[in-house]
Amino acid sequence: MRRRTGLLAAALMVAPLAACGGGSDDAGGTPVVNWYIGNEGWLDPVIEACNAEAGGAYEIRAESLPTNPDGQREQLVRRLAAEDDSIDLIGMDVVWTGEFAQAGWISPFEPGELTNVGTEEQVLAGPWASAQYDGQQYGAPLNSNTRLLWYRESRLGDRPVPATWDELFATAEDLGSTIQETGARAESLVVLFNALVESAGTSIVTVDDDGEAQVALEEGPTLKALEIMKRLGEAPVAPAGQGNLGEDDNRLAFQAEDAASSLMINWPFVYPSVVEADPELAKDYRAAPFPAVEPGLPARAALGGYNLGIGRYTQDREAAVAAVNCLTAPEQQRTIATTGGQPSVLRELGEDPAILESLPFLPIMTAQLEEAAPRPVTPNYNDVSLAVRTVLHPLSDIDDPQQTYDELKDLLERALDSQAVL
Amino acid sequence: MATTQTPPATGSVKAGGKHSGGSGGGRFQTDRAKAERKLGLKLAAPAAIVMLAVTAYPIGYALYLSLFRYDLRTPDQNAFVGFDNYALILTSSVWWQAVLSTTVITVVSVALELVLGLALALVMHRALSLRRSVRVAILVPYGIITVISAYAFAFAVAPDTGFIGDGDPLGSRLGGWAVIILTEVWKTTPFMSLLLLAGLASVDESLQEAAKVDGATATQRLFRVTLPNMKGAILVALLFRALDAFRIFDTVYVQTAGAFETQTISGLGYNALITRVNLGLGSAISILLFLFIILIAFIFVKGFKTNLGTVKGEG
CATH class of the missing domain: 1.10.3720.10 (MetI-like)
Structure with a gap:
């Protein structure tokens, strides 16, 4: 008797678990594709369009993750490490692709499997590079993003638009303006450092012929990048409380009526935001490419956005791939760009009139995305990122770039092997 | 109680009372303390066992894991490394x-x-x-x-x-x-x-x-x-x-x-x-x-x- 009640209790406990797991066909025979992704404004229209187009072949369901990318990753990593087979499709921040691929949490795409984003010709160079790992394509680029130099036209007057960091510092001093650039101990600091290092002509991490990742950071170019970060943290261009400034703080500071700053480096979301808040002020907003470290060296700006990955433990890979092909199609890309303010990854939409209307600075972004520098594609990206944050924050503490360089290189070398305390 | 056990007839009440009160009382307390300790252990045992199960096991497992290179991102490199992590x-x-x-x-x-x-x-x-x-x-x-x-x-x-x-x-x-x-x-x-x-x-x-x-x-x-x-x-x-x-x-x-x-x-x-x-x-x-x-x-x-x-x- 006791044993029977025990069994019954066990069965009762297992039943709801079974209902949560798997989950591949509980919509009346239609395979369900569970899509784990941050809560984005464009999710609903895009999913509705694809589900309608599928006509019962599959049904995409969004499993919403936190808005903060670090929070998204933590939840995903925990589930993936536990081999959760309810994860069919993952919206991965571009920097997670290497980590998820190496850990075996996502499976690569076969050549020819992807109809819209499967070849180098179809996709802008920056997003394309971010989706590759170890000679295979693990990510399907979904949308992209890059940071621009924003300025107030009326305040700049007839001064030339700064094209290099030296010019930017000179213009800021001339205008008596701060430069609104993030300084918080967050991923945004790594975004800045990576862009500066790449623009100076080196990389944080390179992968050798055997596929071994190594800390590159050539001394000369890295010192130039660190010198720029040091100057960003000094008066008069450093904003007050820089050590805690994030992207959104800068957007607000720049958008204020009596803003102390006429110059800002930020993602394009600042533009739809000002259009909504103050359409008059929006007319004074102008964007320019991310400044170069040296005249003649190409500026290699930050690269953001999502790659789609297929969960390794999914029970219906075919349906997930079909969903990817729908989500990356030009119509959906256009919806994401116009409602989300983030450029498409498709070359063919680089100057799309519909997108251009809501993102007037699209051509600058498209050009920049061809040159953009992905952050290191390595399984230990998170360690690399934490190491950079640990050493470079706050910017105002960088006294001697040479000393900072030695410290950073030492910590990064251990971090790259997951052997650093961070 | 102990003092009343001593008959007043043998020796002085004061001294006898003091003496037997000291030793007799002491023995009595020891017995009582022993019994109390036994009861205390019995009463505390279930709680102690539960505590051990929910705290000692995780601590032991953490101690075990700490002797390995154990990184979920690079599962193929996991290995016993002794005290390397501590070093x-x-x-x-x-x-x-x-x-x-x-x-x-x-x-x-x-x-x-x-x-x-x-x-x-x-x-x-x-x-x-x-x-x-x-x-x-x-x-x-x-x-x-x-x-x-x-x-x-x-x-x-x-x-x-x-x-x-x-x-x-x-x-x-x-x-x-x-x-x-x-x-x-x-x-x-x-x-x-x-x-x-x-x-x-x-x-x-x-x-x-x-x-x-x-x-x-x-x-x-x-x-x-x-x-x-x-x-x-x-x-x-x-x-x-x-x-x-x-x-x-x-x-x-x-x-x-x-x-x-x-x-x-x-x-x-x-x-x-x-x-x-x-x-x-x-x-x-x-x-x-x-x-x-x-x-x-x-x-x-x-x-x-x-x-x-x-x-x-x-x-």
């Missing part, structure tokens, strides 16, 4: 910085809490009217979840939503430290004062009266009579708070995320275990934190040379 941690400047930061936060916040907590305990003890309201008002912060109080203070000092301070205190070194310690003190002083209140209540009123009659001032009575008599309660309060404060995580995570050298040992453990899923390294950090906690408890108990039993009024 790695103990030679890292980031680790020692975190040890220093955690110690500073612990010492400063617990010291402030002791002073404020004692003041609040005296208020609660001496309140003539509205006793219940005063106690509830003082205890409210302790009932608030740490993450919420951390956010509350972060918003209170933020440049856009804040009303405390100029600019952005969390954007500077001194400000970051001050806000973290302020949040900790605000949140946990009530706990300290509650423990101290229990101590105050256990001090015999007649001692106060005697001191008053001898002409001692209020200050003298506090430092010469009250505090020495509640040494046990102070020890317990300091020990509990120091152990808690040393494991500080939420406040720092929410307010500075470890910026400006405010990273704590728990923060490093979180980064290794949850963010980097390097379970080997993270477990080693947890074990070291555990050892620190044991060390603190040891120092307190030995250093104060107080029998913890005094708190229960048995000493």
Whole structure:
């Protein structure tokens, strides 16, 4: 008797678990594709369009993750490490692709499997590079993003638009303006450092012929990048409380009526935001490419956005791939760009009139995305990122770039092997 | 009872009573103590077994994991590495910085809490009217979840939503430290004062009266009579708070995320275990934190040379 009640209790406990797991066909025979992704404004229209187009072949369901990318990753990593087979499709921040691929949490795409984003010709160079790992394509680029130099036209007057960091510092001093650039101990600091290092002509991490990742950071170019970060943290261009400034703080500071700053480096979301808040002020907003470290060296700006990955433990890979092909199609890309303010990854939409209307600075972004520098594609990206944050924050503490360089290189070398305390 | 067993006829009542009262009473207490101890063990056993199951097992497993390179991101490289993880941690400047930061936060916040907590305990003890309201008002912060109080203070000092301070205190070194310690003190002083209140209540009123009659001032009575008599309660309060404060995580995570050298040992453990899923390294950090906690408890108990039993009024 006791044993029977025990069994019954066990069965009762297992039943709801079974209902949560798997989950591949509980919509009346239609395979369900569970899509784990941050809560984005464009999710609903895009999913509705694809589900309608599928006509019962599959049904995409969004499993919403936190808005903060670090929070998204933590939840995903925990589930993936536990081999959760309810994860069919993952919206991965571009920097997670290497980590998820190496850990075996996502499976690569076969050549020819992807109809819209499967070849180098179809996709802008920056997003394309971010989706590759170890000679295979693990990510399907979904949308992209890059940071621009924003300025107030009326305040700049007839001064030339700064094209290099030296010019930017000179213009800021001339205008008596701060430069609104993030300084918080967050991923945004790594975004800045990576862009500066790449623009100076080196990389944080390179992968050798055997596929071994190594800390590159050539001394000369890295010192130039660190010198720029040091100057960003000094008066008069450093904003007050820089050590805690994030992207959104800068957007607000720049958008204020009596803003102390006429110059800002930020993602394009600042533009739809000002259009909504103050359409008059929006007319004074102008964007320019991310400044170069040296005249003649190409500026290699930050690269953001999502790659789609297929969960390794999914029970219906075919349906997930079909969903990817729908989500990356030009119509959906256009919806994401116009409602989300983030450029498409498709070359063919680089100057799309519909997108251009809501993102007037699209051509600058498209050009920049061809040159953009992905952050290191390595399984230990998170360690690399934490190491950079640990050493470079706050910017105002960088006294001697040479000393900072030695410290950073030492910590990064251990971090790259997951052997650093961070 | 023991004295009545001695017949008055044999020897003097006084001496015999004294003698048999001493030895007989002693034997009797030993028996009783033995029985009590046995019963106590039986009563405590189920709780102890449950505690062992839910704490000893995870601690043992963490100890085991800490001897491996065990990283969920690179499963093919997992291997037994002995004490390598510990060597790695103990030679890292980031680790020692975190040890220093955690110690500073612990010492400063617990010291402030002791002073404020004692003041609040005296208020609660001496309140003539509205006793219940005063106690509830003082205890409210302790009932608030740490993450919420951390956010509350972060918003209170933020440049856009804040009303405390100029600019952005969390954007500077001194400000970051001050806000973290302020949040900790605000949140946990009530706990300290509650423990101290229990101590105050256990001090015999007649001692106060005697001191008053001898002409001692209020200050003298506090430092010469009250505090020495509640040494046990102070020890317990300091020990509990120091152990808690040393494991500080939420406040720092929410307010500075470890910026400006405010990273704590728990923060490093979180980064290794949850963010980097390097379970080997993270477990080693947890074990070291555990050892620190044991060390603190040891120092307190030995250093104060107080029998913890005094708190229960048995000493």
